Amino acid sequence: DELAKNAAYIGTPGKGILAADESTGTIGKRLASINVENVEENRRALRELLFTAPGALQFISGVIFFEETLYQKTASGKLFVDVLKESGVLPGIKVDTGTVVLNGTNDETFTQGLDGLAQRCQKYYEAGARFAKWRAVLKIGTIEPTELAIQENANGLAMYSAICQQCGLVPIVEPEILVDGPHDINKCAAVTERVLAACYKALNDHHVMLEGTLLKPNMVTPGSDSPKVAPEVIAEHTVRALQRTVPPAVPAVVFLSGGQSEEEATINLNAMNKLKTKKPWSLSFSFGRALQQSTLKAWGGKAENVAKAQEAFLVRCKANSEATLGTYKGDAKLGEGAAESLHVKDYKY
Amino acid sequence: MASASLLKTSPVLDKSEWVKGHTLRQPSTSAVRCHPVAPSGLTVRASSYADELVKTAKAIASPGRGILAMDESNATCGKRLASIGLENTEANRQAYRTLLVSAPGLGQYISGAILFEETLYQTTIDGKKMVDVLVEQNIVPGIKVDKGLVPLAGSNNESWCQGLDGLAPRSAAYYQQGARFAKWRTVVSIPNGPTELAVKEAAWGLARYAAISQDNGLVPIVEPEILLDGDHGIDRTFEVAKKVWAEVFFYLAQNNVMFEGILLKPSMVTPGAECKDRATPQQVADYTLSLLRQRIPPAVPGIMFLSGGQSEVEATLNLNAMNQAPNPWHVSFSYARALQNTCLKKWGGRPENVKDAQEVLLIRAKANSLAQLGKYTGEGESDEAKQGMFVKGYVY
Numbered sequence: 001d002e003l004a005k006n007a008a009y010i011g012t013p014g015k016g017i018l019a020a021d022e023s024t025g026t027i028g029k030r031l032a033s034i035n036v037e038n039v040e041e042n043r044r045a046l047r048e049l050l051f052t053a054p055g056a057l058q059f060i061s062g063v064i065f066f067e068e069t070l071y072q073k074t075a076s077g078k079l080f081v082d083v084l085k086e087s088g089v090l091p092g093i094k095v096d097t098g099t100v101v102l103n104g105t106n107d108e109t110f111t112q113g114l115d116g117l118a119q120r121c122q123k124y125y126e127a128g129a130r131f132a133k134w135r136a137v138l139k140i141g142t143i144e145p146t147e148l149a150i151q152e153n154a155n156g157l158a159m160y161s162a163i164c165q166q167c168g169l170v171p172i173v174e175p176e177i178l179v180d181g182p183h184d185i186n187k188c189a190a191v192t193e194r195v196l197a198a199c200y201k202a203l204n205d206h207h208v209m210l211e212g213t214l215l216k217p218n219m220v221t222p223g224s225d226s227p228k229v230a231p232e233v234i235a236e237h238t239v240r241a242l243q244r245t246v247p248p249a250v251p252a253v254v255f256l257s258g259g260q261s262e263e264e265a266t267i268n269l270n271a272m273n274k275l276k277t278k279k280p281w282s283l284s285f286s287f288g289r290a291l292q293q294s295t296l297k298a299w300g301g302k303a304e305n306v307a308k309a310q311e312a313f314l315v316r317c318k319a320n321s322e323a324t325l326g327t328y329k330g331d332a333k334l335g336e337g338a339a340e341s342l343h344v345k346d347y348k349y
Numbered sequence: 350m351a352s353a354s355l356l357k358t359s360p361v362l363d364k365s366e367w368v369k370g371h372t373l374r375q376p377s378t379s380a381v382r383c384h385p386v387a388p389s390g391l392t393v394r395a396s397s398y399a400d401e402l403v404k405t406a407k408a409i410a411s412p413g414r415g416i417l418a419m420d421e422s423n424a425t426c427g428k429r430l431a432s433i434g435l436e437n438t439e440a441n442r443q444a445y446r447t448l449l450v451s452a453p454g455l456g457q458y459i460s461g462a463i464l465f466e467e468t469l470y471q472t473t474i475d476g477k478k479m480v481d482v483l484v485e486q487n488i489v490p491g492i493k494v495d496k497g498l499v500p501l502a503g504s505n506n507e508s509w510c511q512g513l514d515g516l517a518p519r520s521a522a523y524y525q526q527g528a529r530f531a532k533w534r535t536v537v538s539i540p541n542g543p544t545e546l547a548v549k550e551a552a553w554g555l556a557r558y559a560a561i562s563q564d565n566g567l568v569p570i571v572e573p574e575i576l577l578d579g580d581h582g583i584d585r586t587f588e589v590a591k592k593v594w595a596e597v598f599f600y601l602a603q604n605n606v607m608f609e610g611i612l613l614k615p616s617m618v619t620p621g622a623e624c625k626d627r628a629t630p631q632q633v634a635d636y637t638l639s640l641l642r643q644r645i646p647p648a649v650p651g652i653m654f655l656s657g658g659q660s661e662v663e664a665t666l667n668l669n670a671m672n673q674a675p676n677p678w679h680v681s682f683s684y685a686r687a688l689q690n691t692c693l694k695k696w697g698g699r700p701e702n703v704k705d706a707q708e709v710l711l712i713r714a715k716a717n718s719l720a721q722l723g724k725y726t727g728e729g730e731s732d733e734a735k736q737g738m739f740v741k742g743y744v745y
């Protein structure tokens with residue numbers, strides 16, 4: 001079955017996902033941080049830099065595109081999807097259309113994008129996409145996440161997943177619980193378990209084939225305003241949460257980095273893969289900021305820096321590949337900003 | 350496993366603090382059930398027994414071993430005794446259970462034994478406590494805690510399982526008597542639907558029972574039996590089983606049940622008893638493993654299948670087929686009829702037959718032990734063992 005095959009492939013040990021699906025607005029913020037203008041050519045150039053980095057694609061099983069990028073080409077005229085295909089990398093596509101505040105809540109949100117989703121998915125499949133992504137967002141507060149927010153987001157994820165599968169796209173199920181807040185790791189664990197249980201209930205009720213899905217959760221960590229803990233502690237709490245909620249039929253869990261620094265995200269993933277416990281799904285990455293940060297800084301928008309930037313990108317790809325095998329020794333050459341926290345309070349994509 | 354050490358626990362209480370039927374225990378200080386402002390905010394999956402529950406569950410789910418279900422109610426035990434021409438007296442029930450628990454070396458293949466309440470408080474015919482004999486055999490004593498099935502109002506002639514009233518003090522008393530796990534059997538009937546109502550009630554009842562059990566130191570065995578009755582095919586069973594388990598896990602999570610401290614007792618995915626198309630052990634294994642992979646979180650340590658009317662050999666063959674490759678949970682057995690049938694017949698109520706009957710029990714136990722390890726070859730099985738034990742409309 002194509003869906004199960006593609007989902008399993010994405011979770012191949014040693015590989016993971018590059019999330020390069022920043023919307024036009026969001027990528028604008030990235031470019032602004034290195035004083036580059038937010039025009040189509042610059043956005044194209046950045047993505048070309050990433051996709052053609054020598055030696056990097058062997059560590060990548062999938063790339064998530066934003067719609068614009070799905071149809072873009074290299075400077076020499078080759079479609080990005082073809083560049084990826086040649087290296088055995090599956091193209092993916094972000095299909096949600098952003099979050100909207102839930103009425104009657106304290107700024108909790110639900111995710112839009114179901115209208116016309118089937119037609120859009122068919123188009124994306126024809127353009128070469130083989131998986132999709134939809135980001136639901138929840139936050140931890142005194143009463144949050146509320147039952148309403150959890151149900152609404154779980155249901156949205158389930159409906160999106162069912163539609164994707166009907167169109168041949170493997171859905172990545174992403175219920176991100178934001179790291180913002182003063183809560184401790186136990187609170188994050190409890191909320192994560194509750195949210196994931198609700199997600200899998202909804203997926204089951206919507207008859208989604210779990211073997212043809214992927215999960216993109218947050219790691220279980222203390223809140224951003226809370227003292228940090230060791231990677232092993234994060235690993236134990238995270239894997240335990242998954243053991244309690246994720247059926248083995250799901251082939252891979254591809255973590256989001258959610259504001260952790262490049263190095264932090266890699267080290268935490270590595271700790272999880274070193275843990276000796278029941279892990280019937282592979283544990284890998286789907287990083288955006290945590291793969292691109294030092295690359296971006298090295299590039300600075302200048303053509304003469306492309307090779308240097310691509311080297312920085314390769315360093316992070318290789319490090320994360322090792323992290324999926326539990327063999328990362330923490331010795332990657334840290335580019336500028338690799339250890340810098342990427343947390344932005346109340347982050348809006 | 351790291352998880353147990355992450356749970357806050359207070360020490361297990363000294364038994365002397367118990368008064369039978371009443372609890373002197375203070376509410377557990379380690380289980381913070383609600384944040385003062387946010388009732389849904391903070392949930393901690395722990396009771397003061399967390400570590401012990403995990404340890405017990407793991408002990409029962411040990412390689413090469415499974416559960417002997419000997420918890421037949423007095424009425425049901427009566428049927429068994431009647432089938433070999435014996436009167437249903439306490440003495441006869443005592444004699445039969447003595448035979449079972451004293452089978453020499455039983456603990457090599459059996460990790461847990463489910464008892465009926467009478468048996469939990471009984472002695473063997475030599476005057477030793479049944480629970481002590483079991484513990485000496487390295488077999489964990491368990492206790493059936495449900496109070497049977499009754500008609501479910503508003504349903505399509507379906508049942509629901511009673512037993513929640515007073516379950517907490519009863520469980521505490523059973524713990525004091527030596528039980529360390531509990532069992533609650535509810536049923537779902539495919540010919541009757543099943544209706545949404547029946548499925549939700551079954552799942553919710555199991556979840557409440559599981560939460561109460563853990564709170565009182567008993568590992569709950571979660572048993573939603575999808576009855577064999579019916580002429581439906583294996584695909585229909587699969588569909589219903591997926592729905593039932595999705596509901597069960599959803600409610601277990603809502604009730605903050607700690608999955609590392611439970612065991613499951615599902616029915617295998619097979620065609621209905623009256624379905625013309627039979628299934629091979631391989632097919633049963635494939636469907637059943639798919640069900641488990643799609644619905645059971647790996648935190649659950651053990652899945653102990655019920656036999657539900659399959660013959661002794663069928664039940665062993667199917668279990669063996671499921672253990673041909675490693676699974677994320679211990680996949681084993683919790684058999685009653687499929688372990689006891691031939692043994693009962695061999696005994697026939699005569700003291701001179703006890704040794705032979707115990708031999709037969711050990712043969713079945715060993716066969717299933719091998720099946721758990723995926724090494725059962727089926728050599729030398731008797732005809733008796735191959736006889737099906739399905740009874741239409743079976744009432745325990």
